[in-house]
Amino acid sequence: MKILGAGSLHLVYALLILLHMQTSIGSNSTTADDGVKCIESERQVLLAFKQGLVNEHGWPSSWGSEEEKKNCCEWEGVQCSNTTGHVTILNLTKYSYDRHFILRGNLSPSLFELQHLIYLDLSGNNFNLNHIPEFISSLNKIQHLDLYNCNLSGSLPSQLANLTSLQYLDLGYNNFNSVKNLEWLSRLSYLQYLYLSEIDLSKVNNDWLQVINKLPHLTNLSLIRCNLRDVIPQYFPIINSSSTSLVHLGLSGNNLTASTFQWLFNFSNSLVSLYLSSNQFRGPIPETFSHMALLEKLSLWNNQFEGKIPKSFWSGSLSSVRYLDLSYNQLSGTIPKSIKILSKLEILDISFNSFNGVITEEHFSTLSNLLYLSMSSNRLRINFSRDWIPPFQLKYIHLGSCKLGPAFPSWLQTQRNYRVLNISSAGILESIPVWFSTLPSTALLIDLSSNQISGILPDLSRNFSSDSYALKIDFSGNHLEGTLPSFPANTTHINLSTNRFNGSISSLCAIIGMSFNFLDLSSNQLSGELPDCMKRWSSLQFLNLANNDFFGKILSSVGSLSLIETFDLQNHSFSGKIPSSLRNCSKLQFLGLSNNRLSGNVPGWIGEMSNSLSFLLLKSNYFVGEIPLEICRLTNILLLDLCNNNLSGHIPWCIGNLTALARKDIVARPLFPYIGYAGNIASIWTGKRYAHKVPIIWKGREYICEDLSFQRTIDLSSNKLTGEIPIQLSRLSEMHQLNLSRNYLTGRVPPDMGQMRQLESLDLSHNKLSGRLPPSMSQLYFLSKLDLSYNNFSGKIPTSTQMDTFNASAFVGNPTLCGPPLTPSCPGDEKLIDDGVKYNQQDKDEFWKGFKSSMKLGMAFGFVGVLALKIDHPWKHVCFLLSNYMKVYLSNLKGCLCLIVSALCW
Numbered sequence: 001m002k003i004l005g006a007g008s009l010h011l012v013y014a015l016l017i018l019l020h021m022q023t024s025i026g027s028n029s030t031t032a033d034d035g036v037k038c039i040e041s042e043r044q045v046l047l048a049f050k051q052g053l054v055n056e057h058g059w060p061s062s063w064g065s066e067e068e069k070k071n072c073c074e075w076e077g078v079q080c081s082n083t084t085g086h087v088t089i090l091n092l093t094k095y096s097y098d099r100h101f102i103l104r105g106n107l108s109p110s111l112f113e114l115q116h117l118i119y120l121d122l123s124g125n126n127f128n129l130n131h132i133p134e135f136i137s138s139l140n141k142i143q144h145l146d147l148y149n150c151n152l153s154g155s156l157p158s159q160l161a162n163l164t165s166l167q168y169l170d171l172g173y174n175n176f177n178s179v180k181n182l183e184w185l186s187r188l189s190y191l192q193y194l195y196l197s198e199i200d201l202s203k204v205n206n207d208w209l210q211v212i213n214k215l216p217h218l219t220n221l222s223l224i225r226c227n228l229r230d231v232i233p234q235y236f237p238i239i240n241s242s243s244t245s246l247v248h249l250g251l252s253g254n255n256l257t258a259s260t261f262q263w264l265f266n267f268s269n270s271l272v273s274l275y276l277s278s279n280q281f282r283g284p285i286p287e288t289f290s291h292m293a294l295l296e297k298l299s300l301w302n303n304q305f306e307g308k309i310p311k312s313f314w315s316g317s318l319s320s321v322r323y324l325d326l327s328y329n330q331l332s333g334t335i336p337k338s339i340k341i342l343s344k345l346e347i348l349d350i351s352f353n354s355f356n357g358v359i360t361e362e363h364f365s366t367l368s369n370l371l372y373l374s375m376s377s378n379r380l381r382i383n384f385s386r387d388w389i390p391p392f393q394l395k396y397i398h399l400g401s402c403k404l405g406p407a408f409p410s411w412l413q414t415q416r417n418y419r420v421l422n423i424s425s426a427g428i429l430e431s432i433p434v435w436f437s438t439l440p441s442t443a444l445l446i447d448l449s450s451n452q453i454s455g456i457l458p459d460l461s462r463n464f465s466s467d468s469y470a471l472k473i474d475f476s477g478n479h480l481e482g483t484l485p486s487f488p489a490n491t492t493h494i495n496l497s498t499n500r501f502n503g504s505i506s507s508l509c510a511i512i513g514m515s516f517n518f519l520d521l522s523s524n525q526l527s528g529e530l531p532d533c534m535k536r537w538s539s540l541q542f543l544n545l546a547n548n549d550f551f552g553k554i555l556s557s558v559g560s561l562s563l564i565e566t567f568d569l570q571n572h573s574f575s576g577k578i579p580s581s582l583r584n585c586s587k588l589q590f591l592g593l594s595n596n597r598l599s600g601n602v603p604g605w606i607g608e609m610s611n612s613l614s615f616l617l618l619k620s621n622y623f624v625g626e627i628p629l630e631i632c633r634l635t636n637i638l639l640l641d642l643c644n645n646n647l648s649g650h651i652p653w654c655i656g657n658l659t660a661l662a663r664k665d666i667v668a669r670p671l672f673p674y675i676g677y678a679g680n681i682a683s684i685w686t687g688k689r690y691a692h693k694v695p696i697i698w699k700g701r702e703y704i705c706e707d708l709s710f711q712r713t714i715d716l717s718s719n720k721l722t723g724e725i726p727i728q729l730s731r732l733s734e735m736h737q738l739n740l741s742r743n744y745l746t747g748r749v750p751p752d753m754g755q756m757r758q759l760e761s762l763d764l765s766h767n768k769l770s771g772r773l774p775p776s777m778s779q780l781y782f783l784s785k786l787d788l789s790y791n792n793f794s795g796k797i798p799t800s801t802q803m804d805t806f807n808a809s810a811f812v813g814n815p816t817l818c819g820p821p822l823t824p825s826c827p828g829d830e831k832l833i834d835d836g837v838k839y840n841q842q843d844k845d846e847f848w849k850g851f852k853s854s855m856k857l858g859m860a861f862g863f864v865g866v867l868a869l870k871i872d873h874p875w876k877h878v879c880f881l882l883s884n885y886m887k888v889y890l891s892n893l894k895g896c897l898c899l900i901v902s903a904l905c906w
């Protein structure tokens with residue numbers, strides 16, 4: 001999360017206080033030369049403390065009960081007074097650079113017998129949810145107490161109030177109970193450093209202000225994610241001149257509102273860093289910030305600030321600012337050239353706002369210290385001249401969705417140290433320049449996606465040595481062509497989808513990185529057989545090769561992809577059987593093999609994937625035989641698509657066992673929802689969603705859908721299934737779509753069909769079903785597509801407000817069915833010609849050829865042909881439309897990318 005780097009702040013203050021303490025304690029008191037001997041009872045306490053704990057990296061060898069280790073003042077992390085011999089310092093923090101400490105176990109209560117301790121730092125260790133004992137009050141000389149991130153729990157003992165010498169107190173990032181009272185804090189009047197982050201202070205509410213005001217020496221305060229709520233002005237403490245002068249203040253991740261400012265601005269003359277991100281601040285940014293002359297760090301990200309940045313930000317007094325983060329607000333207006341007054345800026349993040357206007361090189365002419373520049377997702381045009389040499393060397397370049405094109409930005413050539421380059425959706429039309437091949441060896445993420453960059457991708461592997469960082473590459477949605485180039489061996493993430501790459505993919509075999517986990521080459525013109533080297537990618541979790549022209553067998557070596565979760569080989573010409581080695585892929589969530597030439601049976605071992613498999617797409621292949629009973633073990637399945645094969649026999653009687661289709665609470669999470677990963681400001685977070693685009697039939701039309709999490713579909717249509725519809729099917733009460741059309745099913749519709757309350761689309765057409773339609777069908781309130789045509793149903797069509805919306809075409813071809821909308825009279829005797837023909841393979845091939853070429857054509861023009869789409873109630877599952885450049889957002893829709901083509905199976 002992008003909450004302030006509390007850890008690093010921490011370190012700085014820890015060092016500060018160390019310096020401070022060195023003078024008061026004496027730095028050479030522990031050396032043997034001093035002749036300081038430890039006190040036996042204290043040695044026993046330390047041994048007992050050690051007894052309860054395991055050090056995952058081994059205890060320092062200096063600790064022990066052996067005779068030669070008798071002087072505990074010489075143990076690592078222990079220091080004694082050079083006059084009394086008492087242990088004064090116990091310093092066993094995990095956060096040391098030269099030692100490996102992670103203690104795990106119980107916090108021995110006897111530790112608190114070390115009454116002469118002045119300094120206790122156990123931060124970062126794991127004390128198994130132990131409580132802080134009440135007799136902590138015996139440490140009455142302690143000045144520095146650091147229990148940050150120690151996996152402690154329980155309540156904060158009021159005895160902490162007895163530690164009146166405390167200057168430094170950190171209890172943050174533990175699992176303490178909600179605190180009811182902070183009164184004890186006000187007795188710690190020497191406190192300078194107070195860190196209580198992630199302690200629930202919602203019950204003390206406004207008291208925290210009162211208490212803090214009673215701490216005259218407080219300079220550093222961190223109350224991050226403490227559930228602090230609105231500050232009610234009438235409770236404002238009177239701040240007198242002698243009161244505290246906060247220098248570093250972290251209040252991120254609370255629910256504070258603008259009324260907090262009144263209190264905050266009392267510290268205008270002292271604040272150096274101020275972190276207010278992720279609160280409930282609304283309205284304009286107060287001008288008062290710009291009066292904070294000492295301010296170096298200001299973080300306001302993820303609030304609801306709106307309007308322009310106050311002009312006073314760019315004149316004079318804020319000129320010490322090194323770190324300015326205004327991202328994720330609703331700020332607007334232009335960025336004036338006078339921003340150059342902030343010449344100390346190292347980090348500037350204004351991304352995810354509504355800024356507009358033009359940014360020129362003049363804006364940056366003095367910003368020679370800039371390392372991190374993020375202006376993504378605004379309406380900014382960036383207009384640098386071709387030969388501009390910037391004064392900065394950036395490490396992070398986030399300019400996604402800024403208008404940089406049409407030329408490829410040549411100033412990037414001068415940036416030789418970057419870790420992140422994000423210039424996605426930047427309107428770049430030029431071909432990729434040759435100089436781009438010499439990527440800086442520091443690169444971690446390069447995102448050029450969704451431009452119209454053309455040309456042949458140069459060999460990117462050259463500049464990378466084997467000890468280079470793990471690289472993520474996203475060049476998707478461009479016009480890149482030619483064969484795939486070589487990528488650096490340590491690449492972990494490649495997305496080249498929706499380009500015009502052709503030829504084989506064997507150049508990828510050079511990728512040997514141990515953490516190669518993501519590969520999306522979908523929607524290109526790649527061809528050939530799959531290379532056997534894929535088996536080396538044992539860390540691959542996501543593989544999408546859909547919509548290319550691969551052929552041959554699916555190699556059994558895919559079974560080595562033991563971590564694979566998404567395996568999408570839809571729409572190729574793969575033949576042969578599904579390799580049985582795939583059963584080793586026990587984490588498989590999505591198996592997409594639709595539209596190939598695969599044959600044989602649907603394998604029974606697929607039932608072994610019951611813990612993981614949610615999406616099984618085997619549509620339009622040549623599968624034969626019966627649907628295996630084992631399929632009923634797939635209790636996580638949300639989408640089962642076996643349509644358009646040659647399957648025969650009965651629908652498994654146990655189909656009611658697909659219990660995910662009866663549960664609301666199962667939602668498939670996207671495996672790689674974001675490109676990059678979340679971290680603090682120095683991470684490679686880009687905020688851009690990744691979407692696994694999958695063609696989905698929705699009410700008879702095909703959509704390219706980005707979000708499968710709401711799918712609940714069974715499609716067994718266009719096979720040769722016989723027998724009756726199992727009555728258990730109606731147990732699947734959360735199913736949204738059921739298609740059993742174009743089979744040879746006989747018998748009746750299950751009488752409890754009406755239990756499938758969420759059903760929105762039901763197609764039983766072109767079967768040999770008979771009998772009366774069950775009256776319960778009138779309870780299918782969400783049904784908006786219904787097709788019962790061409791069966792032998794008889795009797796009266798059930799009526800309800802929902803059933804009455806369907807016209808006659810939903811019921812035709814049932815000679816003895818009667819009542820509205822068919823004919824007013826029962827029984828009717830019209831004769832209708834059955835023109836329902838099953839799709840044959842030729843039709844299928846024609847269809848997919850058409851689909852592929854329309855898609856490529858669409859991309860070629862940067863625009864996907866969009867047909868009029870009637871979106872029915874309920875909206876929640878409906879996909880919607882988007883092209884490379886045009887986004888159409890409709891409220892309430894689940895963010896699907898849609899491309900309508902005619903439906904195959906409906």
Ligand SMILES: *[C@@H]1O[C@H](CO)[C@@H](O)[C@H](O)[C@H]1NC(C)=O
Nearest residue numbers: 025026027028029033034082
């Ligand atoms: C270190 O020890 C020496 C000799 O014992 C003493 O003279 C000196 O003052 C000590 N220094 C500090 C900083 O304690």
Ligand SMILES: *[C@@H]1O[C@H](CO)[C@@H](O)[C@H](O)[C@H]1NC(C)=O
Nearest residue numbers: 023024025026027029082083
């Ligand atoms: C003990 O430490 C103090 C403080 O540094 C120093 O002044 C004093 O000389 C030291 N005493 C001895 C005996 O080393």
Ligand SMILES: *[C@@H]1O[C@H](CO)[C@@H](O)[C@H](O)[C@H]1NC(C)=O
Nearest residue numbers: 018089091095096097099119
């Ligand atoms: C505590 O240990 C850390 C890590 O080893 C070290 O950097 C620091 O100086 C120590 N503090 C004191 C007061 O000795």
Ligand SMILES: *[C@@H]1O[C@H](CO)[C@@H](O)[C@H](O)[C@H]1NC(C)=O
Nearest residue numbers: 126127128129130150151152
């Ligand atoms: C905290 O301790 C509990 C109990 O031993 C343990 O289950 C849990 O994993 C620990 N938490 C962390 C973050 O280590």
Ligand SMILES: *[C@@H]1O[C@H](CO)[C@@H](O)[C@H](O)[C@H]1NC(C)=O
Nearest residue numbers: 135137138140159161162163
């Ligand atoms: C802690 O402080 C309270 C209130 O001042 C006092 O009564 C009590 O004796 C103190 N306890 C210890 C152990 O010092």
Ligand SMILES: *[C@@H]1O[C@H](CO)[C@@H](O)[C@H](O)[C@H]1NC(C)=O
Nearest residue numbers: 225226227228229253254255
């Ligand atoms: C903020 O308030 C909202 C609603 O009042 C609540 O759901 C949310 O948990 C609160 N967040 C924090 C960090 O207190």
Ligand SMILES: *[C@@H]1O[C@H](CO)[C@@H](O)[C@H](O)[C@H]1NC(C)=O
Nearest residue numbers: 466467468469470490512513
């Ligand atoms: C890069 O890959 C090589 C070979 O697999 C490996 O030895 C090296 O540690 C990797 N470097 C990083 C930073 O992952």
Ligand SMILES: *[C@@H]1O[C@H](CO)[C@@H](O)[C@H](O)[C@H]1NC(C)=O
Nearest residue numbers: 629630631632633654656657
């Ligand atoms: C279906 O579920 C029932 C009840 O949980 C179980 O007894 C039966 O074995 C399951 N059938 C199959 C084929 O998995």
